[in-house]
Amino acid sequence: MNIKDMARTCQWETLLEGADANAITSAYTSDLLSDVMANAHDADLLITIQAHNNTVAVASLAGIKAIVVCNDRTVPDDTLASAQKEQIAVYRTQTNQFETSCAVGKLLQS
Amino acid sequence: MNRLPDLSPEKSPLTLVEVIYSTTIREVMSTDPITVERNTPMSTVQHLMRDHGVSGLPIAEEGRLFGIVSVQDLIEALQQGKLNVPVSTCMTERVVTLEEDMPLSMAISTFSKYRFGRFPVLNAAQRLTGIISVRDINVTLVNRLLQQVSKFESMLDNEVTPGLELNRVFHTRQHDFENGGKASTTIKKHLVDHHVDRSLVKRIAIASYELEMNQVVHSIGGTISYRITPDAVEILVQDRGPGIENVDLALTEGFTTANEWIKSLGFGAGLGLPNAKRVSDEFFIHSEPNVGTTVKVVIHLDKKQKENAT
Structure with missing residues (x-):
């Protein structure tokens, strides 16, 4: 599923638009960056509350390729600037990591 | 009189700190100093000082140091009409000395502490091997700093290197999370640009990032050096302290000394060093409390990889 469609379906707020071509086939949920480094393997989407x-x-x-920031956390401008440079899409949602993961999981299975 | 600046590690630029801590007195001192024996008359001392333009002479016999005689001592001898007496009666016997293997920083602090213009340098066997003056230090510092400046300038020019091979040094500062990850991101880009296999890039990125963030989180700052050859990627991280009390414990998954603030940023879970070690082909760590930590990691680029890489 492409990231734009996923964001629209899940009603995420778009902070930095992803490319149409960015297909999401797997995701990883974690707030621990070392854990993401070690275990995210081939995930395309990161579900987290860490926004820096x-x-x-x-x-x-x-x-x-894309980050969803949960719990409506603030994303600093310099973080968005870095993301733009790295070509990583950034979205924000009011739901928590569990709810967001469930929503993404359903979409990936359907 | 102008005073030497405060050269303590906390207050000096990292480049200078590296120079004064990594250079030994042996590299700075003048070797084969002119010496005189104990029974040499002061008149000879006067001639030697004038002919060689030196303001101090060590008194030594077969390498053993007995004292030092300065222009000041000579003037006093002249005033008292004692030019024919042996130097041993005019010399200073309790001499402050330095040792060859000490870092240059030690010489600088010794010069700040005492008002002498030069210090005799001894080797491990306590034999006189050289003499060090403020001039020697100035010449060395200017040379080394010029080398560093040239190195930095060439780094700026060579941001884009044509081939895979690369030597680059990055600096980290304590708790500078803003720039944390910059070194690793730059190196990853370089490897991807040169078609290094994705899974290898991933391993290199993990090792590099964990070590980089360890420096930002735990150390008072340091350097990360990368040496990329067609055979391997070598990452050398060196910091200036505070060092790790128990290295085995630090390599245990889940062990952490990070505070709550650091944990709130998503670090300090005690996974850093174990992660870096896990993805490395060679892993070496040495740490000394109050001195610093050095980690060297090597990840081999395999044969197939070498064929792909351009």
Whole structure:
């Protein structure tokens, strides 16, 4: 499923638009960046409450194409600037990590 | 009189700190100093000082140091008409000395502490091997700093290297989360641009990022050096302290000394070093409390990889 369609269906707020071509086939949920580094493997989407520059750095290093920031957390401008540079899409949702993961899981299974 | 600046590690630029801590007195001192024996008359001392333009002479016999005689001592001898007496009666016997293996920083602090213009340098066997003056230090510092400046300038020029091979040094500062990950991201891009296999890039990125963030989170700052050859990627991280009390414990998954603030940023779960070690082909760590930690990681680029890489 492409990331734009997923964001629209889940009603995420778009902070930084992803490319149409960015297909999401798997996701990883974690707030621990070392854990993301070690275990996110081939995930395309990161579901997290961590919204700072290092989240972008980890996503970039781990090959993650999009980040969903949960619980309506604030995303600093410099983080969005970094994400733009790394070509990583950033979305925000009011739901928590569990609810967001369930929604993404349903979409990926259907 | 101008005073030497405060060269303590906390207050100096990292480049300078590296120079004064990594350079030994042996590399700075003048070797084969002109010496005189104990029974040499002061008149000879006067001639030697004038002919060689030195303001102090060590008194030594077969490498054993007995004292030092300065221009000041010579003037006093002149005033008292004692030019024919042996130097041993005019010399300073309790000499402050330095040792060859000490870092340059030690010489600088010794010069700040005492008002002498030079210090004799001894080797491990306590034999006189050189003499160090403020001039020696100035010449070395200027040379080393010029080398560093040239290195930085060439780094700026060579942001884009044509081939896979690369040597690059990055600096980290304590709790500088803003720039944390910059080194790893830059290196990852370089590897991807040169078609290094994705799974290898991933492993290198993990090791690099964990070590980089360890420096940002735990150390007072340091350097990360990358050496990329067609055979391997070598990452050398060195920090200036505080060092790890128990390295085995630090390599245990889940062990952490991070505070709550650091944990709230998603770090400090005690996974860093174990993660870095797990993805590395070679892993070496040395740490000394109050001195610092050095980690060297090597990840081999296999044969198939070498064929792909351009």
